[in-house]
Amino acid sequence: MAARRGRRAAGADTRDALLVAAREVFAESGYGAATVRAIAARADVDPAMVNHWFGGKQYLFAEAVLAMDVTPSDVVGASIEGPLEGLGERLALHFLASWDSAGGESMVALIRSVSTRPEAAQALRELIVHDVITALGERLPGADARLRVTLCGTALIGLALGRYVLALPPLLEHRSEQLAAMIGPTLQRYLTGCLEFTDPPS
Amino acid sequence: MAARRGRRAAGADTRDALLVAAREVFAESGYGAATVRAIAARADVDPAMVNHWFGGKQYLFAEAVLAMDVTPSDVVGASIEGPLEGLGERLALHFLASWDSAGGESMVALIRSVSTRPEAAQALRELIVHDVITALGERLPGADARLRVTLCGTALIGLALGRYVLALPPLLEHRSEQLAAMIGPTLQRYLTGCLEFTDPPS
Numbered sequence: 001m002a003a004r005r006g007r008r009a010a011g012a013d014t015r016d017a018l019l020v021a022a023r024e025v026f027a028e029s030g031y032g033a034a035t036v037r038a039i040a041a042r043a044d045v046d047p048a049m050v051n052h053w054f055g056g057k058q059y060l061f062a063e064a065v066l067a068m069d070v071t072p073s074d075v076v077g078a079s080i081e082g083p084l085e086g087l088g089e090r091l092a093l094h095f096l097a098s099w100d101s102a103g104g105e106s107m108v109a110l111i112r113s114v115s116t117r118p119e120a121a122q123a124l125r126e127l128i129v130h131d132v133i134t135a136l137g138e139r140l141p142g143a144d145a146r147l148r149v150t151l152c153g154t155a156l157i158g159l160a161l162g163r164y165v166l167a168l169p170p171l172l173e174h175r176s177e178q179l180a181a182m183i184g185p186t187l188q189r190y191l192t193g194c195l196e197f198t199d200p201p202s
Numbered sequence: 203m204a205a206r207r208g209r210r211a212a213g214a215d216t217r218d219a220l221l222v223a224a225r226e227v228f229a230e231s232g233y234g235a236a237t238v239r240a241i242a243a244r245a246d247v248d249p250a251m252v253n254h255w256f257g258g259k260q261y262l263f264a265e266a267v268l269a270m271d272v273t274p275s276d277v278v279g280a281s282i283e284g285p286l287e288g289l290g291e292r293l294a295l296h297f298l299a300s301w302d303s304a305g306g307e308s309m310v311a312l313i314r315s316v317s318t319r320p321e322a323a324q325a326l327r328e329l330i331v332h333d334v335i336t337a338l339g340e341r342l343p344g345a346d347a348r349l350r351v352t353l354c355g356t357a358l359i360g361l362a363l364g365r366y367v368l369a370l371p372p373l374l375e376h377r378s379e380q381l382a383a384m385i386g387p388t389l390q391r392y393l394t395g396c397l398e399f400t401d402p403p404s
Contacts, residue, residue, distance in 0.1 A: 111316075115317055115318075115367055128368070146372050150373055154360035155360055158356035158359045166330070168355070186388045189387065
């Protein structure tokens with residue numbers, strides 16, 4: 001379909017218009033049902049501008065709704081290459097490096113969003129389900145792949161809460177690579193180890 | 203020292219007066235420096251009333267400042283008896299059982315408090331340092347006991363955030379005993395296993 005006459009030019013005001021439109025459409029439809037096409041139409045710009053300015057729906061969402069400097073997709077994308085054996089530690093390393101460089105305030109703001117606005121919690125849940133649990137789960141064998149990835153997420157978000165929000169001293173006294181080495185085996189067990197939750201055979 | 207004349211009687215208004223006084227004194231002094239004596243004096247009641255109505259400073263703090271239905275001290279107290287080998291799973295079981303019965307809204311409220319009010323984050327940090335890291339750390343050998351206990355805390359708070367705040371589907375599909383069995387080995391490794399963060403010998 002040809003671009004309509006009168007559409008906004010592809011300048012910085014296009015970017016701002018997309019952010020405003022995205023907040024509206026995500027709020028109305030939720031993350032899963034909101035489409036790039038609908039957001040672009042609301043902003044009166046070409047849908048290609050979403051990729052041009054944000055790199056995709058998930059990044060637009062992260063910036064517009066959650067004010068996130070680090071997206072789960074970034075961390076997963078940076079970690080997923082390589083053998084399955086080291087995936088746990090790579091996830092921990094990239095997660096901590098990303099959030100350390102973004103600054104702890106970003107994580108505080110994110111946690112504040114999801115604990116004060118139910119629609120933000122729902123939106124982040126959908127983002128995680130779509131972009132992390134599904135993407136990473138495809139790397140894992142077995143019917144419990146989504147559970148395994150989710151458990152990894154709890155380990156990472158708990159570490160972030162302790163380090164950036166509660167600022168617990170033992171977590172501030174170690175470099176991110178040290179912490180990644182400590183929780184890496186936990187992530188790896190969640191990803192590929194025995195979860196030990198089945199009832200023992202009688 | 204004898205009770206002053208004119209002190210409040212030991213009724214329900216004493217309890218309310220202690221809550222009001224506690225919020226003021228904790229805000230002024232922080233959790234660590236605030237004393238039961240100072241709070242009781244502010245409320246114009248006998249210091250013994252703090253134990254009578256709340257069971258101790260930590261419970262008064264949890265109710266007055268954080269509106270917590272479950273205190274870390276409860277979970278630690280219920281878990282700490284027994285052999286060190288099963289401590290990880292006992293902690294996970296008691297943590298989840300307590301928060302499940304309190305209802306997820308309590309955890310949402312707690313996370314909201316610490317992410318929106320820096321003084322609440324500081325107060326919870328002090329509560330955790332005093333009543334969890336120190337108390338539980340005394341059970342563990344080694345110089346890194348506080349780090350080990352803190353890592354356990356991150357595993358538990360991350361699970362709570364995923365289950366109660368983000369409501370991630372794979373975490374809702376399992377009973378608390380199943381989840382405890384899954385994360386129990388993680389806690390146990392943090393408590394008594396190899397943390398693997400020292401540089402390898404060259």
